[in-house]
Amino acid sequence: MDNSKKTLFDKVWDAHVVETIPDGPQIIYIDKHLIHEVTSPQAFAELESRNLEIFRPEQIVATADHNVPTLHQEQPIKDDLSRNQVEQLTENCKKNNIELFGLGHQYQGIVHIIAPELGITQPGMSIVCGDSHTSTHGAFGSIAFGIGTSQVAQVFASQCLLLNKPKSMRITVNGTLNENVQPKDVILYIISKIGTDGGTGYFCEYAGNVFEEMSMEGRMTVCNMSIEMGARGGMIAPDETTFEYVQGRKFAPQGEDWEEKVEYWKTLKTDEGAAFDEELSFDASDIYPMITYGTNPGMGISIREVIPAPQNESEEKALKYMGLEAGQAVNSIKVNYVFIGSCTNARIEDFRSAAQYIKGKSKSDAVKALIVPGSQQVVKQIYEEGLDKIFNEAGFQIRQPGCSACLAMNDDKIPEGEYCVSTSNRNFEGRQGQGSRTILASPLTAAKAAIEGKISAFESVN
DSSP: OOTTOOOHHHHHHHTTEEEEOTTSOEEEEOSEEEEOTTTSHHHHHHHHHTTOOOSOGGGEEEEOOTTOOSSOTTSOOSSHHHHHHHHHHHHHHHHTTOEEEOTTOTTOBOHHHHHHHTTOSOTTOEEEESSGGGGGGGGGSOEEEEOOHHHHHHHHHHSEEEEOOOEEEEEEEESOOOTTOOHHHHHHHHHHHHOTTTTTTEEEEEESHHHHTSOHHHHHHHHHGGGGGTOSEEEOOOOHHHHHHHTTOTTSOOHHHHHHHHHHHTTOSOOTTOOOSEEEEEEGGGOOOEEEOSSSTTOEEETTSBOOOOOSHHHHHHHHHHTOOTTOBGGGOBOOEEEEOTTTSOSHHHHHHHHHHHTTOOOOTTOEEEEOOSBHHHHHHHHHTTHHHHHHHTTOEEOOSSSGGGSTTSSOOOOTTOEEEESSSOOOTTTTSTTOEEEEOOHHHHHHHHHHSBOOOOOOOO
């Protein structure tokens, strides 16, 4: 094996190694540390109790997102725990000179949406956050992953982490995608094939023309869900699409600095002949619009299929929880809620595709449909482009930015026994509220379900 050939992951990882402990882990330097109100209070408290200072506050960016309300954000938060956490974040950031995009700020939003759209996320970086879906930022060719509260404290104190280098995996998808297949369908298909533990222990690079042809929004959706197949993170090599997206954004490099950065970013691709610990490939023509039918993201099928027979006890339990039976037609599932939002699918492109389908139609009377933009910037775009009129006329409700109905940490919970078609990333038991039943889907499939009150296949125009 030629050890001089490096993968994209090797190149970015090796560039951040501060020190290697003989026969042990490595100390990795962290370029950007993203924080929010849920996993940071304990870390701040730990530093204070040990009389330690934040080492590099200028490399930290904070926002409030997980348990903020998505209605009446200008009013005090009613829930005591949520209000305390948001206030604590504000206080901690003020005390430690950390940039905070809190409620009411023009840049407030979901942490994994605001960092890319502001140009904070850049190729070749190491990025961490006390949130598992930090893998989103790997879409830019950066190493990005979630960390636990004790590691948040580690980064606060040293701007470094002690880590064992993960193994490398490459997933290649080539060919032509079928009609109405969105990036969310591609990643749900991959997870349905390799399972929720297929990527455990690996950092995954996505390669092939399907990912190369995706927009940055699409790539972020794919990398966001890498964690759902057990991977530490996912990444896609930066290219002209990446550079065009980053250029001119609020915190992006400018002038000569920009030119230098792009020259370096162009080197961030896997060398021909570099070895991966695991290689998988799929044919794009096998992928159709997808949904999940169980209680983990690996239990996925195309909307053309029927509910499959359970293969083990845990799948039996999942079907019972979901109130579904083997052989049942997908279009027999009556949908009560539709949620288009979350760090997976709350970017402007997601709302454009949903609005395009919805235009001139009305949602089913049986469905409550929520449109939750990922940031204040996305809200601005929705109104500037007139998408708000399309959503309002169709009976959809536009909310304010936040994690919303992705997880039951705020007011936007789904009632027990109700089905929610959701563009978020997890369909665990009770994820959207106690006893709620989550069906993951793309923004397009979710929009269609809201109109029809059920899940159904798209009619082919061929």
